[in-house]
Amino acid sequence: MTEINSLGAQTALGPQAAKAAMTGELLRLxxxxxxxxxxxxxxxxxxxxxxxLGVDFQLLLRLTLANGTQSQVQTTASQPLPPGTQLMVSQADGNRLAVMVQQANASNVSTLTRLDTAQIPVGTLLQGKVLTNQALPVNPGEAASFRSLVSLLNSSQAGAxxxxxxxxxxxxxxxxxALVQSDQSLRFVPLSGRQDQLLVSQQLASQQSRQASLPGVLNALQQLTSSPGGTGELRASAERLLASLPQASQLGDAKAVAQAxxxxxxxxxxxxxxGLSAxxxxxxxxxxxRLVAQALPGVPGNPMLNPTIAANTLAQVLPGMARSALGMLDKVSPRPQPGSFPLPSRLLQNLEQEADLQQLLRLAAAAISRxxxxxxxxxxxxGTLDNGNLQTxxxxxxxxxHGQDFIPLQVKLQREETPQQQADPQREQRDPQQSLWRIxxxxxxxPLGPLQVQAQLSQGRLSGQLWAExxxxxxLIxxxxxxxxxxxxQRGLDVGDLECRPGIPPQGPRTRLEQRWVDETA
Incomplete structure (x- = not known):
């Protein structure tokens, strides 16, 4: 939330500017x-x-002398004077222009310090260009604050x-x-970020229509490794991939979870x-x-017969290949909601008649899309939440x-930091528990069936909910x-509410703030 400054006209330019005006040193040619x-x-x-320009401000002035002669001069000042400000000046010497004290104080009438909601109703989207930015003096222990002059580009106050x-x-x-909240309050709207989010959402909707669950390709690779007729290089890659997957018993160790x-x-x-190639x-x-690169040359009718060429150009051909190989996915299962968690199970069907290599290619491409x-x-x-906090x-x-089966464990971690935490120069060294974490x-x-866990950790206090279908x-839980x-x-955590509910968590549109499942500060 950004508050509009409501300083009176007598102090709008600040003590430093008033002192400069009285000594005739406000403007320097x-x-x-x-x-x-x-x-x-x-x-x-x-x-x-x-x-x-740094801590100073450059002004272009149009002077009108008593005889009507006009000229333009460039000056610098220690305080900003917005465009349109009217002044009366005299010249003390060849380097400076002195501003009359009364005029300097009255010049603030052209600067809005509060909004007239009769002319700019609440909910209006204002657009403007930042002219200046100054750090305001703060007392020890207080949060930093900055003052800016913004030229309005739209509404009935355009030009102000x-x-x-x-x-x-x-x-x-x-x-x-920024959206007008009241006569003294604005909420910034990062439009460029919203455009980026729109592009991500569009790509996500397209990507999800091509994805399929991981067990499909893992089961196919397991069959490949046990088949005596598997090709050497592709079989070796499949064996390495399966060997790299963690066992369920290993995930009781924090280091193993981090590695996974x-x-x-x-x-x-x-x-x-x-550059971390290793x-x-x-x-x-x-x-x-790598599996897709190795499988592509062996697909009948594929022009990429050289494995080296296939590997070098995979990044370019994969999107088109995925579209052609997985074009039928929309027909075999419903399209998931973009951004939903967890991603629903999605299995390729009606592919039994395809050649084994083509089947593997489709499964691997679908897993990459997932x-x-x-x-x-x-x-x-x-991105930045409505309250100014940064959510990552x-x-x-x-x-x-898990034995001979593959269990997909879907994970979502979120960290939320206040603006003060983001500006902390020791941000990387501070205790991670100072941030708000969600998982x-x-x-x-x-035989437990589908399970979901939602937990929140803040200042060492953990609370959460479990859902069992x-x-x-x-x-049992x-x-x-x-x-x-x-x-x-025993792990040193302060434990808040813990409960288990039957069913699944509430679905549908939720704002980011509504995703705080348990608010310990309420």
């Missing part, structure tokens, strides 16, 4: 011009433009200058959009950008991409080996919550 204003005379001056205060600095020259998340494919692009070897998405859907969902849910989301899927888990473990499983609480307390 960029180039000395002796005799610009004849001695003993005054000239009318209008601010034509304002530009911030608005003085606002914000908890974060506004980039000079940037374009802003790191190898889930959620960070493949970040590893490649960071880190992509056990990465699930990287191994699936991992991409998780990545796009992470982007879709990352990591969503992924980890296939876990969602979803998996289907026989089978009523008998909900009763509910009877064990006391033991779970004891284990968490």
């Amino acid at each position: 960029l180039q000395p011009q002796p005799g610009l204003v004849p001695p003993g005379e005054t000239a009318k001056a209008e601010v034509m433009s304002l530009r911030q 200058t608005l003085s606002i205060e914000s908890p974060r600095p506004l980039a000079v020259g940037s374009l802003l959009s 998340l790191n190898n889930s494919g959620a960070f493949l692009e970040a590893k490649l950008l960071g 880190g992509i070897v056990p990465d699930l998405k990287a191994q699936l991409v 991992l991409q859907s998780h990545a796009l969902s992470s982007l879709q849910q990352t 989301t990591w969503q992924t899927e980890i296939p876990v080996r 969602e888990l979803a998996f289907d473990l026989a 089978l009523p008998r499983t909900a009763e 509910d009877s064990q919550l006391g033991h779970l609480r004891e284990r968490l307390l």
